[in-house]
Amino acid sequence: MxxxxxxxxxxxxxxxxFAARGFHGVSVADLGAAVGISGPALYKHFPSKQAMLAEMxxxxxxxxxxxxxxxxxxxxxxxxxxxxxxxDWHLEFALAHRPLIVVQDRDWESLPEDARAQVxxxxxxxxxxxxxxxxxxxxxxxxxxxxxxxxxxFGLINSTPRAxxxxxxxxxxxxxxxxxxxxxxxxxx
Numbered sequence: 001m002x003x004x005x006x007x008x009x010x011x012x013x014x015x016x017x018f019a020a021r022g023f024h025g026v027s028v029a030d031l032g033a034a035v036g037i038s039g040p041a042l043y044k045h046f047p048s049k050q051a052m053l054a055e056m057x058x059x060x061x062x063x064x065x066x067x068x069x070x071x072x073x074x075x076x077x078x079x080x081x082x083x084x085x086x087x088d089w090h091l092e093f094a095l096a097h098r099p100l101i102v103v104q105d106r107d108w109e110s111l112p113e114d115a116r117a118q119v120x121x122x123x124x125x126x127x128x129x130x131x132x133x134x135x136x137x138x139x140x141x142x143x144x145x146x147x148x149x150x151x152x153x154f155g156l157i158n159s160t161p162r163a164x165x166x167x168x169x170x171x172x173x174x175x176x177x178x179x180x181x182x183x184x185x186x187x188x189x
Contacts, residue, residue, distance in 0.1 A: 019099035
């Protein structure tokens with residue numbers, strides 16, 4: 001197994017454990033056992049449990065922004081198409097990575113301050129990406145209203161860890177897609 005795939009395996013396992021038991025409810029020994037190595041052997045891959053959390057949350061923020069920009073670019077200057085692409089991307093991510101959403105919500109305070117600042121910066125850029133498209137589509141919205149609408153859409157989409165138990169993912173995806181687009185005021189395609 002390569003170093004990258006081992007790190008990815010450790011981060012995915014850590015996300016599942018942190019989501020289930022909280023950052024402080026998981027020991028280094030628990031993490032090691034879950035990936036088939038000793039707890040201290042984790043230090044070969046990460047300097048600390050906090051560093052693991054920092055990489056986990058920073059990397060998802062980087063990914064959301066990177067793919068979000070790609071979706072905007074694919075909209076070819078059409079804000080409604082860009083917003084549909086952004087909603088689709090965020091839904092894809094949220095449905096595939098429910099534990100990361102839980103960890104982000106619950107264990108934010110456990111991040112080292114420098115990582116918190118970096119994640120905040122990336123998240124603001126991601127929100128701005130959405131808000132710029134929303135303001136282009138709906139010029140009557142000022143910056144504050146556009147940001148509030150985007151964050152409300154995120155709230156709908158990021159409800160996946162709590163909302164998906166009663167319906168299959170495909171049904172939840174369609175429901176949240178239509179609700180998020182309606183909340184943003186994006187016309188049907």
